Amino acid sequence: MLRLTWVQPEDLIGHELRQAAQDGREPSAVAARWRAAGGPEAPLTAGASPRPASPYLRLLATDLLDELADLPSALADDEPTDLARITSLCPDWPVATGGRAARPARLEAAWLGRAVGCLLGKPVEKLPLTAIRDLARATGNWPLTGYFTARGVPGELLARHPWNRRSAATSLAENIDGMPEDDDLNYPLLNLLVLQRHGRAFTTTDVARVWLDELPAGRTFTAERVAYRNLLSGLEPPLTARRHNPFREWIGALIRADVHGWTNPGDPAAAAGQAHRDATLTHTANGVYAAMFTAAVIATAATGDHDVHACLRTGLTVVPPRSRLARAVRRAVRLARDHTDFDTVVDLLHDTYAATHHWVHAVPNTALIAAALTHADGDFTGSVRRAVSGGWDTDSNGATAGSVAALLAGSPRALPERWTAPLKNRLATSVGDFHGAGFDTLARLTHLEATRP
Template sequence: MLRLTWVQPEDLIGHELRQATQDGREPSAVAARWQAAAGPEAPQHAGASATPASPYLRLLATDLLDELADLPSRLSDEEPTDLTRIKSLCPDWPPDPAGRPTPPTHEQPPHTPALHEHPPPHTPALRGQSCRWGGTGGRDGTPSAPGRATTPRAPHPASLEAAWLGRAVGCLLGKPVEKLPLTGIRQLAKATGNWPLKTYFTAHGVPQDLLTRYPWNRRSATTSLAENIDGMPEDDDLNYPLLNLLVLQRHTRAFTPTDVATVWLDELPAGRTFTAERIAYRNLLSGLEPPLTARHHNPFREWIGALIRADVHGWTNPGDPAAAAEQAHRDATLTHTANGVYAAMFTAAVIATAVTGDHDVHACLRTGLTVVPPRSRLAHAVRQAVELAHQHTDFDTVVDALHATYAATHHWVHAVPNTALIAAALTHADGDFTGSVRRAVSGGWDTDSNGATAGSIAGLLAGSPRALPEHWTAPLKNRLATSVGDFHGTGFDTLAHLTHLEATRP
């Protein structure tokens, strides 16, 4: 029997019960009915339970998911998803760099074209072409998004290449140990003398009994251990930035959530989606439209998926964290709500601040918090993590404290603890590239995603590919594998060029 991960009601209900507790609903009566029917707990590591459910349990799970969605939340006033309400709760929302008043926010544009209505022409990825830095790359008559400065400040192309490389390096470092517990990550690294992490993980020298207890991620070991790396292998943490490049190329900064959905349906294989993205993809195919795609039977709506899509929004809004956050919001609300959206907005604002080269990592993180409702769970977690990073010289102590706070109650892919860990890693490393990436990965949870985001930010702060240690970047061979569009085999220099074109488009 085909076991589809991340979509079956009997596998979603346990996650939704946990989500309900976290977002201020009272799910105990629903939980009691599920337990009385001998319903299984949520799968711990994969998206499907080991044993297929009976037809009765599947129908019951579907009904209970609907009941949970109708429960009121005591946190709704402090953790809205609507952008206007988010901004009303943020007293230090960043000003428009052009000095103009912020125009009204429209959650839905006056006209939202139907999915696949008049599909736009394909924009080539320029694979194999040489890149010349220069020119704005803008098209006459291109509409600008709300709050966009008329003449955006151009990021330095070298810093964008460093950001792309940094994202790939951090992702690649974290791939072999994704899903492993913190103890396993530490023991595997120590067994080869690679603790604190100095380079990519290797299986050479690791005792077999240790590998039996803590096996490498089965999908990544063949491409992501040091002895196997041959270019950057495919990963969703790189696929989504590529997709967002296509969104901007085809729809400009004025894109809508429906535009994002259209690009996904055109370019993203369903099998390359996970958690909230797979649920939203299924909802689109069922005829639902954003923002309902993020809410319907989607217990993963506060997980990390929107955060890993945020980099391009920051890269293309240099010095304008408010515009970056608003752009990330339009992307994120296809799949996420509340803290899942805030994580993307926070990341985009941090990156938009870092890309100018004018601020240290601490100023960037402070700016990121200005676009997050201050009484939200995400804001609290980031503030706590930054404080821990300032208090302790040993980063393992910081990690242990974060795990003590969140590990028992949050899935390892949830946005709240993972965003906190990223902020702690960047703070503790003072933005240093190797220090940031190795801390983000060594902290566990969603290791490849955390490493990717930390690497992107620290790469920007480094300012140039030449500033990144060669032992990290050389194995990438300036080559990216992907199933998105025509990007397979593209170099990071070319990706930086394409991003620069979008960042300088009026």
């Protein structure tokens, strides 16, 4: 039986109850009604519960999702989604510092860095932190110095903690043959198409049109799948991000932000503005801030004139300072400065967020990325291995950390060959005509958009 993931009301309601508590609403009465009716908790890792709900539970879940949407938020004043209100809360909103378009070589490094970090994290996506550590240690690969491998891992350990099912065949050291398809690379490609077709003045509706033309629905997950369904139901942005979407503060908008930074070197405000128009198709509040923060960090790094710490500080200037995301990033950076052992930093972050936030939520994942970049002082290998070894959304975190650190490195030659050689300058994707494209080609296409008037 086909169980469509990430859209069934009975699977959304548990996530929405948790999200409501996080964004300042009081969901306890709704939660009591759901549980009294026998409603299940949200699936821990999958997008659908093992068995379909009864027609009664499905109708009840739909009604309760509507009730939760009507609850007022105590955090609304500190965490708006409207760009004008966001900027009004940011006293240090950045101004353009000029800067030339990043050289194609620097952009090629960024594309490669994103792919390397993603590929490193793919086999252990969804695994608990202890499993990631045990699997790496079993092969003498801790701290991570290369891609994960199954060679030498005890069978009993693999039985308890199997690799990510979708990724094991293409993402372990022994079977990597080019960069396999992943949503963390598909979305930058889609945003490259958005810029090619609509320029940097694109609208959120333009993003939606490109998605409907180029993005297979089966390649979407969480907030993106809900927004896609909402588009097909006739809803328009920004309602597409709000209607029955408990994933609106998860990591999906963040992983789409790189191209906005790559094409606006020295102008973090413009990068954040592009990221906002993109993100509001699918996300609200902290989900949007994560994308804006990332775009601003990358726009600053793309000039080659700043260290990673200045880039992160600039990223925070486009995030409302009293928001949950800003507080999480500031704390993560402090932890990374205060502790020489990064495992300690990771454990403290997990102590804070693991029990209350889904492993794909933007707040803890953005904090982990910032901590990894800070602790590694922007070094490429140090950044990607810390981001992945910290767990949660391993491939997405590795991809973003890799993009930033590779920009700072400045060229493909500055990235260790043990990371880049297995990619064979070849990317698999279902987006547009990019299947099989080389990272050098993608860099040239990105440079064209960065230099377009």
